Amino acid sequence: MRFVSLASRNFKELYREPVSIILGLLMPVGLLVLFVLIGKNVPLDIFTPNMLTPAITIFSFAFLIMFSAVLLSKDRQSAFLLRLLTTPLKPIDFILAYFVPYIPFALLQILICFTVGMILGATYSVLNVVLSLVVIFPMALVCVGMGMILGSLLSEGQIAGIGSMLITSIGIFGGIWMNLKMVGGVFEGIGYALPFAHAIDAARNVLSGTGLRNVVTNLYWVYGYAVILFVFGVLSFRYKTTSN
8 A cells, every 4th residue: 555645745736627527527518418419310229319428428538548547757857756766665556556546537538428428318216327348437537547647658649649649549449429330440440359349249238238248348448448557557657667
């Protein structure tokens, strides 16, 4: 539990930027409302509240990439992290300290997106919503893991450009507002080589009542990426701090 003090400090740093927090919470909601309104004029299943709500929820985690990457990069380039490197904290402690503060924010994103989705007409059973968290929440860890890797390897200026590209790519290849299987080709290939499309498909299926047993393959992708990115985040941090 040596990481708790640093995690508490990082929690305060995260919520010290209200504009970023509001952006990360309200922009996904704005997109959800926008595409539901589009769906009223373009009667496609993918633009219904039931289909959009889990997709937009997972897309909202993309903002965690930027938040976590920028915070770690700032600390890495400042004397703050250099001082911490003289303490008994291990790389795993640092990574946990930069993971934990984003858990409440991710849960808040889920709550807001599902609440707005249901107001707009999404109909889910309580049991299916709870089961969907088994799919949805690990994607928050995937995105924070990506942020930790970027924050360990890149400067704050580099993160701004690459992070924006990642968020855009998630929107395009995640299958959020288009059916990747219908598009096919490169879009489908890239989309299903990443965890986002798998998570969105699985969440939609679980929320429709199919149960977790029918999305086991998707879960392998989601949890596999979560573990790999966490381990890679630790290794990236260790490499960068020991090489400086």
